[in-house]
Amino acid sequence: MRTNLDFTPFYRSSIGFDRMFDLLENASLNADKWPPYNIVKLGEDAYRIVIAVAGFAEDELTITHEANMLVVNGAKSEDEEVQYLHQGLAVRPFARRFELADHVIVEGAKLENGLLVVNLKKEIPEEMKPRRIAIQAEPTKPDSKQIEGDKAA
Known part of the structure; x- marks a missing residue:
């Protein structure tokens, strides 16, 4: 039993699925x-x-x-x-x-x-191919000068 499906309504409401609908249409043609x-x-x-x-x-x-x-x-x-x-x-x-x-x-x-x-x-x-991206740590800055506060006695 062969049925011809019309995918036109799906084309109007979907984006990026064109290839999938083409595959479905071609599958019905390959019924032999x-x-x-x-x-x-x-x-x-x-x-x-x-x-x-x-x-x-x-x-x-x-x-x-x-x-x-x-x-x-x-x-x-x-x-x-x-x-x-x-x-x-x-x-x-x-x-x-x-x-x-x-x-x-x-x-x-x-x-x-x-x-x-x-x-x-x-x-x-x-x-x-998927590849692993190395995470680089930000280089540590030398201690900045302390402007205010207690200095160790």
């Missing part, structure tokens, strides 16, 4: 469940996407990394000489989109045993 895929967290900042692309060769797949978006396309070349008696393998063209967080880069991709494996890593720039 083919080809199946897994997303695996390998460590604190390492991820892997595994897509089942049985029947596709390397030259029939393209991977594009745009701003905060990973797009995997597959298009099988047409062989008009083949006459199928039964075609049970789903080798139809596809486009699978993955929304990536800020600073996530694609480390590499490989095709093995009908699975497309895409390795991702989150690399936060050094200037954006």
